[in-house]
Amino acid sequence: MKLGMLTACLPQLTLEEIAAWAAGAGYEALEVACWPDTGGRDFEAAHLPVANFGPADVERTHKCFADHDLTLSALAYYENNLHPDPVRRAEIRTHLTRTIDAAAALGVPYVGTFVGRDWTKPVRENLAEAEPIFRELVDYAGERGVKIIIENCVMEGWHPDGYPGNLAYSPELWEWMFSLGLYLNWDPSHLVWIGIDPVTTIAPYAERIVHAQAKDIQLDPAAVNRYGFFGKAVDRPNPWDVGWWRYRVPGRGQVDWDAVVDALYEHGFTGTLSVEHEDPVWGGDVTRVEQGLSIAHRTLRPLIVA
Template sequence: MQLGFVTAILPDYTLEEVLRTAADIGYDCVEAMCWPPGKAERRYAGVTHVDVSRLDEAGIAEVRALQEKYGVFISSLGYYPNPLGGAPESRQAAVDHLHRLIDASAALGINTVTTFVGRDKDRTIEAQWDDFLATWRPLVDHAAEKDVRIGIENCPMRFTADEWPGGNNLAVSPAVWERMWTDIPSPAWGLNYDPSHLVLMQMDYTRPFRDYPERMVHVHAKDLRIDRDKLDRHGVFSHPGQWHTPKLPGLGDVDWGQFFGHLTDAGYHGPVCVEVEDRAYEGSEELRLRSLRQSHDYLRQFIV
């Protein structure tokens, strides 16, 4: 396995500055954010470290040269929109950009794209399943043609008022994943697996890579702390912001020794990228850098 981080936590850095920082700390790789340049839609969105809309042969050569210069590779091109929700034009723009990511990932020799499936938060899963198939079959086919794998993150995206009632991501549970893979039976896609989301949903976060080892495309390392007193007061059907807090690895409820023990047993040898969403470390550039150093030092004991 290789230890990396998601570059969204360094939004003002250039790709070279990100790779230099990763090398200085001791990371092996980064998941490079590739949002279309422009205003952020939400927290951690709108970050562009590789602009795939302008990636010509000179740009490809530059990205490759920077990876070689710093000895840090790009594990995936990341972009997390909602291709199934919102206005038709925004959905289409997301789909078009995902196609560009697939082409860029192939051209760069990265061969991995990490993203969300999306969801119409106001409809049931059953009511929008045909829309899901119509959107994702061409994307998965395109990825297969380009020898690229798509890793879908399992985040429920149901944290803010404008994400309720259903959330903005279909791919939240094993039951949904299995249906996705049955109806689009391609090895070109699987999970960008984040254990913290199963902690939030009171589920066994080691089961997915035991049950679906062949679908582990990419892994996020993010922790989460559940405040049991607040959960007992508000209940699981309340807004989860009332009783959970994203944390750095080692500061929440994930048992990382157990996590990596099962991940190793499952035969996973790919990237594990720290995703910093801990507000205690967002107040300044120094705190963000400290979060990356602290996460590296903690997780390196599990990845040699």
């Protein structure tokens, strides 16, 4: 097992800058964010130019990782592959296939994304629509030696009423997507707030958990008594502000990391545990984000065999 980090939390920095910092901070791997370059917008990280990824980009990327003795664990493009707007859905698919092509060129085994959801349709119709889409994507990736990994994030902010916007949030849905040839980028934080014990989900699905993300979560029991499980309904200007929980860096929330890492080892996980930093306390600027990543490293590093 390696301890890594997802680069998406540092969209202001180049991949070379992140690699230098991560290596100095003791990280061993990077999960590299590959959203499209939108010309300076700092919300989505574009750390590899996958849309036009040529031999020079391959050579430069390999040199960057070799210089800093890091592993490139996965490429990340987490978007809604079932977006209800057909034009937007086609854009997402095109960029995802380019990300797969870049992973193949680099020899990276995994590309991470979301199943997503057309929020105008019920779950049953979404699953039926998704099956041919993802079978084709799995075949496309497999022909290039790449596996598609799906993060089990609920993506409640994608749904107009805060319901699940990514149909990969529960073991029931994992079994459906595994039948299509997909794998899991397992994240315990999302399981906690929907009432699932993360540790119990490792053993049954160990063969499909090939990459994992380390994100913590902090619950507010008093707030859930006011808003209920689905969160704020009347005053919710930010669709991601559920009101009764927030993400934290590992060590600042309620995930039992001793139990998580122990279970991953027990059931044969040899991939990368990649810190995904979305902690509002340790956010806002590069310095605070790096401090949060350092907290995560101090929490997790003692648990991982050198």
